Amino acid sequence: MSDPAPFRPPMPGGQPDYDTPSYGSTAKRHPKAALIAVPTTLTEASGPRFSPLHFPALADLSVTSGKPALGERIIVAGRVADEDGRPVANTMVEIWQANAAGRYDHPGDQHDAPLDPNFHGEGRVFTDSEGRYRFVTIKPGSYPWRNHPNAWRPNHIHFSLFGSGFAQRLITQMYFPGDPLLDLDPIYLSIADRAARARLIARFEIALTQPEWALGYRFDIVLRGRGATPMENA
Amino acid sequence: MPAATANQTIGPYWHLIEHAEWADLTRFGAQGEVITVGGQVLDGDAAPVADAAIEIWQADPPADATFPGFGRTRCDAEGRFRFRTLKPGPVAGRGNAWQAPHLALVLHARGVLKPLFSRLYFAGDRRNESDPLLSAITDPARRETLLARETAPAHWHLDIRLQGEDETVFLAL
Numbered sequence: 001m002s003d004p005a006p007f008r009p010p011m012p013g014g015q016p017d018y019d020t021p022s023y024g025s026t027a028k029r030h031p032k033a034a035l036i037a038v039p040t041t042l043t044e045a046s047g048p049r050f051s052p053l054h055f056p057a058l059a060d061l062s063v064t065s066g067k068p069a070l071g072e073r074i075i076v077a078g079r080v081a082d083e084d085g086r087p088v089a090n091t092m093v094e095i096w097q098a099n100a101a102g103r104y105d106h107p108g109d110q111h112d113a114p115l116d117p118n119f120h121g122e123g124r125v126f127t128d129s130e131g132r133y134r135f136v137t138i139k140p141g142s143y144p145w146r147n148h149p150n151a152w153r154p155n156h157i158h159f160s161l162f163g164s165g166f167a168q169r170l171i172t173q174m175y176f177p178g179d180p181l182l183d184l185d186p187i188y189l190s191i192a193d194r195a196a197r198a199r200l201i202a203r204f205e206i207a208l209t210q211p212e213w214a215l216g217y218r219f220d221i222v223l224r225g226r227g228a229t230p231m232e233n234a
Numbered sequence: 235m236p237a238a239t240a241n242q243t244i245g246p247y248w249h250l251i252e253h254a255e256w257a258d259l260t261r262f263g264a265q266g267e268v269i270t271v272g273g274q275v276l277d278g279d280a281a282p283v284a285d286a287a288i289e290i291w292q293a294d295p296p297a298d299a300t301f302p303g304f305g306r307t308r309c310d311a312e313g314r315f316r317f318r319t320l321k322p323g324p325v326a327g328r329g330n331a332w333q334a335p336h337l338a339l340v341l342h343a344r345g346v347l348k349p350l351f352s353r354l355y356f357a358g359d360r361r362n363e364s365d366p367l368l369s370a371i372t373d374p375a376r377r378e379t380l381l382a383r384e385t386a387p388a389h390w391h392l393d394i395r396l397q398g399e400d401e402t403v404f405l406a407l
Binding site: 122191 | 243244250279283291299304325338367
């Protein structure tokens with residue numbers, strides 16, 4: 001059996017550092033010792049395959065038991081590909097978010113904003129054969145946090161993806177264009193490369209917008225590629 | 235094609251995608267040597283990390299319809315986590331090498347801006363001696379941070395220390 005192709009190292013500045021002083025919670029939670037580099041083995045090159053049978057899709061977050069959630073209905077869709085441009089098919093995409101008022105349906109969230117009985121905020125879909133996914137949801141509100149005085153998170157939707165190898169694991173946040181809070185947000189700004197962080201901002205797209213119904217936002221996602229070495233024909 | 239999408243923290247509210255049963259990798263009827271693995275996650279002040287998500291992935295036994303190979307669980311108020319799974323066997327390494335039985339671990343939490351990868355090995359397994367990753371960690375005290383102890387029959391315990399004395403070995407994959 002030939003060795004699995006190694007994953008590409010991250011682009012300099014393209015990922016946040018664990019130690020990011022402007023984001024206070026990193027202070028006691030970042031490793032101080034150097035990470036140990038692990039060559040790609042079966043452990044990193046393989047990954048979970050979720051069956052929609054066991055993990056049913058939840059593609060529409062905007063309706064609960066037939067009742068519409070409050071807020072601005074939106075469509076969020078995009079394509080998942082790897083750094084070589086290959087679509088990542090049949091991979092699970094999970095999302096979670098605050099409601100339109102900026103409150104999570106979570107016991108830990110004590111922000112003084114109303115909960116919405118018709119909005120829970122969990123979504124899950126699988127990409128199609130071309131790596132495409134699509135959710136219908138509600139535009140999340142901003143909310144305060146205690147990182148620094150008068151700190152507010154920009155509107156965002158959390159994303160979780162797996163890809164085909166465990167080393168491709170991605171947890172990220174999708175932001176919205178034109179949000180004035182972005183340039184004040186230490187989490188967003190933790191990505192040193194300006195273009196890399198701007199790729200976390202979804203694009204409004206009129207072609208994705210459904211007339212008389214919902215605005216469309218496109219958010220394309222790129223998972224790590226497997227290096228330049230061509231795969232041998234087995 | 236642009237470079238890989240940047241990670242962002244999972245934050246404190248990730249439990250919206252939590253399903254408690256994911257902590258049991260045997261729930262679809264997998265047959266084999268059932269074990270539990272658990273531990274406690276501590277920060278640089280040795281305070282419990284109560285809002286972390288811990289995930290495991292194992293290449294062995296191979297995932298199939300009855301065994302997902304993947305689990306996710308929360309840390310509780312004391313930072314404790316626990317999985318039920320099948321004990322892995324050795325896994326092919328690079329070249330002709332073999333890797334000792336292990337679980338891949340990844341931790342996500344508020345204050346952790348991208349996944350923190352590690353591994354869990356089983357203390358006392360003679361195959362640990364020839365495992366390429368364990369062998370590459372020259373400091374025996376650091377190597378110990380990856381070795382779970384069997385604290386009760388079929389129960390393996392490993393604490394994860396994010397920072398400070400006995401800091402867990404984290405991996406760049």
